[in-house]
Amino acid sequence: MAIFQIEGGRSLKGEISPQGAKNEALQVLCAVLLTPQEVRIDNIPDIRDVNKLMGILKNLGVKINKIEKGSYTFKSDELDIDYLTSDLFKQEGSGLRGSIMIVGPLLARFGKGYIPRPGGDKIGRRRLDTHFEGFIKLGATFNYNKEERFYGVEAPNGLIGKYMLLEEASVTGTANIIMAAVLAKGTTTIYNAACEPYIQQLCKMLNAMGAKISGIGSNLLYIDGVKELYGCAHRVLPDMIEIGSWIGLAAMTQSEITIKNVSWDNLGLIPTTFRKLGITLERKGDDIYIPAHTNGYEVQSFIDGSIMNISDSPWPGFTPDLLSIVLVVATQARGSVLIHQKMFESRLFFVDKLIDMGAKIILCDPHRATIIGHDFKSTLKATTMSSPDIRAGVSLLIAALSAKGTSVIHNIEQIDRGYENIEERLQAIGAKIKRVE
Numbered sequence: 001m002a003i004f005q006i007e008g009g010r011s012l013k014g015e016i017s018p019q020g021a022k023n024e025a026l027q028v029l030c031a032v033l034l035t036p037q038e039v040r041i042d043n044i045p046d047i048r049d050v051n052k053l054m055g056i057l058k059n060l061g062v063k064i065n066k067i068e069k070g071s072y073t074f075k076s077d078e079l080d081i082d083y084l085t086s087d088l089f090k091q092e093g094s095g096l097r098g099s100i101m102i103v104g105p106l107l108a109r110f111g112k113g114y115i116p117r118p119g120g121d122k123i124g125r126r127r128l129d130t131h132f133e134g135f136i137k138l139g140a141t142f143n144y145n146k147e148e149r150f151y152g153v154e155a156p157n158g159l160i161g162k163y164m165l166l167e168e169a170s171v172t173g174t175a176n177i178i179m180a181a182v183l184a185k186g187t188t189t190i191y192n193a194a195c196e197p198y199i200q201q202l203c204k205m206l207n208a209m210g211a212k213i214s215g216i217g218s219n220l221l222y223i224d225g226v227k228e229l230y231g232c233a234h235r236v237l238p239d240m241i242e243i244g245s246w247i248g249l250a251a252m253t254q255s256e257i258t259i260k261n262v263s264w265d266n267l268g269l270i271p272t273t274f275r276k277l278g279i280t281l282e283r284k285g286d287d288i289y290i291p292a293h294t295n296g297y298e299v300q301s302f303i304d305g306s307i308m309n310i311s312d313s314p315w316p317g318f319t320p321d322l323l324s325i326v327l328v329v330a331t332q333a334r335g336s337v338l339i340h341q342k343m344f345e346s347r348l349f350f351v352d353k354l355i356d357m358g359a360k361i362i363l364c365d366p367h368r369a370t371i372i373g374h375d376f377k378s379t380l381k382a383t384t385m386s387s388p389d390i391r392a393g394v395s396l397l398i399a400a401l402s403a404k405g406t407s408v409i410h411n412i413e414q415i416d417r418g419y420e421n422i423e424e425r426l427q428a429i430g431a432k433i434k435r436v437e
């Protein structure tokens with residue numbers, strides 16, 4: 001198992017370009033199953049989760065052709081649906097969260113879709129009810145084999161459009177239902193739909209394939225079913241979670257960094273939230289310029305003077321995937337902040353590692369942590385740690401880069417799930433980080 005060895009306490013400098021968005025890539029890759037025609041996708045990140053999903057598509061019979069780095073064509077004209085009931089699929093399908101989104105397109109096009117209980121981060125309960133309740137509303141029958149933890153939906157006579165009010169604005173759930181509804185008979189209305197840029201991008205791609213989706217960007221989507229979909233070309237947006245990670249890295253290591261081509265208009269509350277911690281971000285064209293915070297950064301307070309509170313909520317609220325990064329950055333801020341992780345119940349436990357490194361954190365309960373910033377008067381101490389999930393992993397990496405001395409991070413496969421070639425990109429801006437196999 002590979003580890004990262006990090007010599008921290010140095011400031012970095014330079015430009016970094018974000019990779020394509022992991023969570024969008026996982027959605028649009030599943031959408032290629034909706035048409036027998038060729039689909040081209042650009043800016044696909046070369047990361048573990050995406051490569052695993054491409055492996056599943058390949059085993060399903062999708063013809064995948066690499067044009068150049070990040071650019072591929074896909075053709076789903078001769079699929080081997082029997083693969084879905086094979087032992088190989090039961091093993092491969094459970095390796096990541098995003099694989100669940102093959103079910104909607106397969107159900108829509110072939111009248112059946114199966115999936116083993118999907119993997120992804122162990123950050124709390126991750127139920128799939130929204131997905132299957134949606135498919136059932138569209139007329140599918142549902143089966144769950146408890147022993148094998150294997151889910152199945154079938155609709156041999158096709159799906160029929162319906163009105164549905166989702167119990168929660170699930171990101172992958174909304175994507176899955178949209179991909180089922182585009183080929184259903186009649187109109188589907190999805191209220192309380194998730195509307196992250198990932199979903200907006202998926203809808204735009206599906207419309208380019210001939211789908212009729214309106215309400216894009218809102219939580220009320222109308223989908224007029226069509227008989228068939230066609231090929232198209234689609235480009236994945238830059239990864240907003242990676243962009244937020246680099247903002248945190250710059251502040252915490254007091255480095256001057258420019259993040260290139262970030263697609264500002266799709267960042268929602270991300271810049272505002274880092275500014276609440278006192279971090280200066282400048283918009284330069286479509287880049288983010290972060291000056292070296294040599295005098296630190298001061299947490300703002302609310303108008304009534306009460307303590308700053310940063311929490312997650314479905315889009316356009318602040319994404320839960322950046323709360324771990326905000327938390328680590330807060331450990332060196334001037335002032336205190338309450339982090340409230342509302343969605344996931346096990347995502348804050350990694351703070352024990354930061355406490356070991358000398359951070360002042362009170363874990364109030366599984367969802368809330370109070371951070372009392374050091375204002376760089378005391379640096380974190382280097383240590384050996386293990387990455388519990390993808391975002392905690394990167395937060396620990398940022399902590400290690402700011403800490404004096406050599407730190408070691410184990411279980412870096414978690415980081416590789418979502419960050420492309422991270423050590424080389426960080427080395428290019430001056431980080432001392434080494435992968436040891």
Ligand SMILES: CC(=O)N[C@H]1[C@@H](OP(=O)(O)OP(=O)(O)OC[C@H]2O[C@@H](n3ccc(=O)[nH]c3=O)[C@H](O)[C@@H]2O)O[C@H](CO)[C@@H](O)[C@@H]1O
Nearest residue numbers: 023097098125126168169170171172173314320321343344
């Ligand atoms: C592959 C992928 O795209 N993964 C993302 C996707 O996961 P995923 O689609 O699996 O996450 P969901 O949006 O379904 O839900 C995430 C968690 O939030 C809870 N919840 C969700 C909506 C809501 O209105 N109320 C609520 O409490 C759910 O119960 C669940 O525990 O969205 C999550 C939430 O942005 C992100 O953390 C993941 O990175």
Ligand SMILES: C=C(OP(=O)(O)O)C(=O)O
Nearest residue numbers: 097098120121321390391
């Ligand atoms: C939680 C995440 O991913 P996944 O849903 O794939 O586990 C994430 O990207 O932060």
